[in-house]
Amino acid sequence: MSLLEVNSVTKKFGGLVAINDVSLNIDEGEIVGLIGPNGAGKTTMFNLITGFYRPDSGSIKFMGEDITGRKPSEICKKGIARTFQLIKPFLNMTVFDNILCGALCRTNSVDVAKKEALKIIEWMGIDKKRNALTRSLTLAERKLVEVGRALATKPKLLLLDEVAAGLNPVETEETIKLIRKLRDTGITLCLVEHVMKAVMTVSDRIIVLDHGSKIAEGTPKEVSQNTNVIEAYLGRSYA
Amino acid sequence: MVVISLELLTKAVISGMVLGGVYSLLAIGLTLITGVMRVMNFAHGDLMMIAMYVTFWLFALFNINPFFSMTLVIPFLFLIGMFIQKFLISPVRTPENQVLITFGLAILLENLALFLWSPDYRSIITPYTTITIHFSHLDVGLIRFLTLIVALVTSFSLHVFVTRTEMGKCIWALAQDPEAAMLVGIDIHKLRLITFGLANALVALAGIFLAQIYYIFPSLGLRFTIIAFIVVILGGFGSVGGALLGSFIIGLTEALGGVFVGIGYKDVMVFIIFILILLFKPSGLFGKIRV
Amino acid sequence: MKIIKEYITGGLKPKSINLYLFAAFITILSLIPVWTSDPTILNVFIYTFLFAFYAASWSILGKYAGQISIGHSVYFGLGAYTTVLLYVHYNVSPWLGMFVGGLLAAMVAMLLGLPCFRLRGLFYIFATLAFAEVVRIIFLHPLRDLSGGAEGIPFTIGYTSPYYFQFVEKWPYYYIALTMMILLIAGLQKMEKSRLGYYLKAICEDEDAAEAIGINVLKYKLIAAGISGFLTAIAGTFYVQFLCYIGVNDVFGIMRSIEPVIISWVGGSGVFGPILGSFIITPITEFLVLTLGMTTAYGLHMILYGAILIIIVLFMPEGVIKPLSQKFYIPLLKKLSEEYRRV
Secondary structure, three states, X not given: OOOEEEEEEEEEEOOEEEEXXXXXXXXXXXXXXXXXXXXXXXXXXXXXXXXXXXXXXXXXXXXXXXXXXXXXXXXXXXXXXXXXXXXXXXXXXXXXXXXXXXXXXXXXXXXXXXXXXXXXXXXXXXXXHOOOEHHHOOHHHHHHHHHHHHHOOOOOEEEEEOOOOXXXXXXXXXXXXXXXXXXXXOOEEEEEOOOHHHHHHHOOXXXXXXXXXXXXXXXXXXXXXXHHXXXXXXXXXXX | OOOOOHHHHHHHHHHHHHHHHHHHHHHHHHHHHHHHHOOOOOOHHHHHHHHHHHHHHHHHHHOOOHHHHHHHHHHHHHHHHHHHHHHHHOOOOOHHHHHHHHHHHHHHHHHHHHHHHOOOOEOOOOOOOOOEEEEOOEEEEHHHHHHHHHHHHHHHHHHHHHHHOHHHHHHHHHHHOHHHXXXXXXXXXXXXXXXXXXXXXXXXXXXXXXXXXXXXXXXXXXHHHHHHHHHHHHHOOOOHHHXXXXXXXXXXXXXXXXXXXXXXXXXXXXXXXXXXXXXXXXXXXXXXXXX | OHHHHHHHHOEOOHHHHHHHHHHHHHHHHHHHHHHOOOHHHHHHHHXXXXXXXXXXXXXXXXXXXXXXXXXXXXXXXXXXXXXXXXXXXXXXXHHHHHHHHHHHHHHHHHHHHHHHOOOOHHHHHHHHHHHHHHHHHHHHOOOHHHHOOOOOEEOOOOOOEOOOOEOOOOHHHHHHXXXXXXXXXXXXXXXXXXXXXXXXXXXHHOHHHHHHOOOOHHHHHHHHHHHHHHHHHHHHHHHHHHHOEEOHHHHOOHHHHHHHHHHHHHHOOOOHHHHHHHXXXXXXXXXXXXXXXXXXXXXXXXXXXXXXXXXXXXXXXXXXXXXXHHHHHHHHHHHHEHHHHHO
16 A cells, blocks of 8 residues: 555646646655656645645545545644745744744644754754744755754655755755655655756656646656656657 | 515615615725725725715705716815825735724724714705606606616726726736736836726715715714625625626615515625625635635 | 842843833732722723733734734623623623623634635634624614613612622722733733644744644634633623623724724734733823713724824834834843843
């Protein structure tokens, strides 16, 4: 049984079909990369999985349980956490408080949550900026806060939406290391990415979407040689 | 069991239609404001109240017939509308603060009127007030009839304006996506000024007619504001047709509700409609702006 | 002695300074009825404490949860009427009636929030206004026999009875109001550091991000609404018990809806924002009533409220507490505590 099963999911917005009868699985311990040209439907897929959108048809199962159409807060409690493409850290709170809010997902006690938050902050290496207002941080630091906050909810599956976007090469390298470190703690990961270097080096498996449909699936090497994929990104003349 | 005669029913229906007409003028202006500027103007009804008082004083002090004073009152309210938009609404950043400032304005206007002109009910009696028109079985007051006609004509003209003219389309574009509108070269600040002014002109029109068929007193503003909003929510933000249809639905509900259920409960019925919309179709009957 | 020594060496911790200053503040307030029994002065303080309590209760929903309500008069009036009617018809002590009224108000607040919180914030603001008007009209006409309509119900018993929450002198009311205000201050400070406090802050920052980390936004907004309604009902009860009169337009009127808004907006956020706001606004209102008489003052003070709301939103939407505390409070802390100076 896969950790996450997406079965024949379709999502329409008025006349536009954003996701067209897509099925995919994610197994425990994997790092899966979700790629595709702009507008392919990658973030929509994340929104469907995490409950921000409701599928028009099809079903989504997590750990065998049907989570189709549930509220995002419920799905988080079940064990799926996510970051956002345009990151949404709580800007007017400190780094510590951001992570604390995440940790409060798993405990009613503020003291216990504080201890958890501290652990995560140290693990992520942002301890120095612990009491800084998130508003004062750089983009890379804010991304770490967002990931840390999601991590504090103790997820089994972590969905990272373009976590490497807007970063310089050094920061991108650090992000790749972070992703591997996350996997080593036992979390299953799914990444939406445009930064090919990041997603190809780190993923075990790649799924490719284009115009709402799945057009390829396989190892990074297989996918990068797939003619449909090349055509989707670069046009027919390159295929 | 109360026996309701056909005559009473007919009177109620006519009453409802006339009310609907008045509401439509208020609601069309309001739907433009909420649709285009995403501002909930809580001073809407109180601005109408001011228009009514101005009409009254022009009549009481200078004997100017309301139909003539239209030429003064409407531009006056148009300018006030632009003034409010420029100095009170656009300087304020968040929607919540914009709402609070219009609410403050509503309180200010209502109590200013109360203070200056006392809570006494006023009315305007002109030579036309008592004229009635006869339609086979029905008698309709002339002014009431005119109100309805004017409301329908105005709604229709506005619909044409918004869908066919250049400026109207710009307003529609602004309602859909302010940033995109800016990018295609639409001067959104000027457009907002004009829209707010226009809405206020409609309010003035509504007030001028209402002043002749109803009483004039300071606290009527709030009540009409609330009803105008319910109409706009029912019809859908930004939809002129929705505002028109909605105002007749609400007007008739009030009038018929008053007959069947009792005067005290008619507001409750309107409010129940409001809650039902929120529960089942918050974007309204024709809502195109996402909720 | 130790405190004085610490003061001299400037080594007080900021936390204890806050506590000492607060204690001094409470002590001074507690002593006022001892120094004077002038009913006018006591009146001003009583209303100040009461409206500070009311505004702080409102701010739980309006500021902490970010859902502005301009129809809180519903809960105020429900609390007041529940208490009075239970007393007049069933001889129930207002202390118990207050609690029942609070529960009723909490339920109504949550019921109103249920359809509205799922939609854009502005829907809720309007719904509160419309609902408040509808409730007022219902109590005014259809429920006239029950509520006494515009004339209201006089229910004074003419002598002091703690059980029935009525006192001939002012000072018992003074201390009850002061206690209420202090308890709420303490309660709010505790809430800010609790799970609810953090969650509400997160919701205000970004609702989607909050949902994504397991915060059921609807649930917590409803909780905030319920608590706010409950406490407002208690404020309403105190108000009528103090006035010994209840009338529909008084407790359900729009001024009861605007007062907490303007006080909270003038004051600012946090626990002390509404408190400060009340200490600024309420004395002004009382002064107007005293100099101009009830009827003239009523219209005038509402005009003033409207104007103040407009001015505050235009020029100081964050309220006065931040600038004031920067100018007076922080330097005071710095003077008293070396540790704070280092920060």
